[in-house]
Amino acid sequence: MFNDISRPPLREAELRSALVDGPLADYSEVRVVEEIGSTNAALLEYATTGDGDRSALIAEFQSAGRGRSGREWTAPAGSQVALSVLIRPGAIHPDLFGWLPLVTGLAVRDALAGSAGLEASLKWPNDVMVEDGAEARKIAGILVEMTTVPAEGVYSMSLPAIVVGVGLNVSLRAEELPVPHATSIDLERAKQGLDPADRLVVAKELLRALAVRHDQWRACERGSGSVISDELYYEYIDACSTVGQDVRVELPGGETKTGNATRIDRSGQLVVDTGEGEEPFVVAAGDVHHVRRGSGY
Incomplete structure (x- = not known):
């Protein structure tokens, strides 16, 4: 070995x-x-x-x-x-x-x-x-x-x-x-x-x-x-580099959403604002990719 x-x-x-x-x-x-x-x-x-x-x-x-x-x-x-x-x-x-x-x-x-x-x-x-x-x-x-x-x-x-x-x-x-x-x-x-x-x-x-x-x-x-x-x-x-970043979130089930990761709530979930007038969505589980503006992720 x-x-x-x-x-x-x-x-x-x-x-x-x-x-x-x-x-x-x-x-x-x-x-x-x-x-x-x-x-x-x-x-x-x-x-x-x-x-x-x-x-x-x-x-x-x-x-x-x-x-x-x-x-x-x-x-x-x-x-x-x-x-x-x-x-x-x-x-x-x-x-x-x-x-x-x-x-x-x-x-x-x-x-x-x-x-x-x-x-x-x-x-x-x-x-x-x-x-x-x-x-x-x-x-x-x-x-x-x-x-x-x-x-x-x-x-x-x-x-x-x-x-x-x-x-x-x-x-x-x-x-x-x-x-x-x-x-x-x-x-x-x-x-x-x-x-x-x-x-x-x-x-x-x-x-x-x-x-x-x-x-x-x-x-x-x-x-x-x-x-x-x-x-x-x-x-x-x-310690979390995700807060404040633009992110792409791949949710369980295949759905994908993008937005700005505005904060972590007191349950440890990620709160993401899509910037489209919708309510921010809360991510309990999923793959998060940091997105560079204009250059993909």
């Missing part, structure tokens, strides 16, 4: 020491596997068999990795940090669930800054982008999925279990990028004359950042109970 000595495998024992057994103990479990179909699919299955809250699964290679809308997500072995985290939200109000992908985007952004010195923005809802002059290149993708599991004890109701998946490009070379508008940490650091990143350091920083942001998300339940906190809301607004 690891034929490229520049891409050594992650050391599970070191990750566990720092994140499971250490003083912070952010995770109940951290596992590293050499190959798997999909870390998200595996944790969705494990959710029904008793894996604990904050269990993390990292794969060196995914043979059936998935992005949003069922897209394939592939990368050479050892070139990414590809991980999923199981969250058992308990009694957290369902109105907050829609914010989890957006908050996860903030965590990936934090990890890029902390481990690699890279600044990134978020294209709604959670594409993590690195600006390169007039271009923006995708460096990470996020897929959040939910299932339900039977409650234990005398209660028969089902409880939610959420799996947060992240694929962060670390050492992909230009010829290995899946699409022209993708990039990797090492490619971006090379532009600045910096050495390649340490993938183990990136993985630790990403897991820690996810824990911090997910704690903030959970804490919203102790405030209003169903509304995102002002802190997270405005941090996301500041």
Whole structure:
């Protein structure tokens, strides 16, 4: 599997020491596997068999990795940090669930800054982008999925279990990028004359950042109970490059609309004004493309 000595495998024992057994103990479990179909699919299955809250699964290679809308997500072995985290939200109000992908985007952004010195923005809802002059290149993708599991004890109701998946490009070379508008940490650091990143350091920083942001998300339940906190809301607004942009939105079902992305509402949805005297439309799910005036997208 690891034929490229520049891409050594992650050391599970070191990750566990720092994140499971250490003083912070952010995770109940951290596992590293050499190959798997999909870390998200595996944790969705494990959710029904008793894996604990904050269990993390990292794969060196995914043979059936998935992005949003069922897209394939592939990368050479050892070139990414590809991980999923199981969250058992308990009694957290369902109105907050829609914010989890957006908050996860903030965590990936934090990890890029902390481990690699890279600044990134978020294209709604959670594409993590690195600006390169007039271009923006995708460096990470996020897929959040939910299932339900039977409650234990005398209660028969089902409880939610959420799996947060992240694929962060670390050492992909230009010829290995899946699409022209993708990039990797090492490619971006090379532009600045910096050495390649340490993938183990990136993985630790990403897991820690996810824990911090997910704690903030959970804490919203102790405030209003169903509304995102002002802190997270405005941090996301500041990080989101989509607000103020002309956009083309491909909605589920094949419908397409264009307009100006005026704001993100308190539910995490994108509000787009068509400029044609109609009421602004609200996007809960869909593919958003930033449009350059007069030059397509």
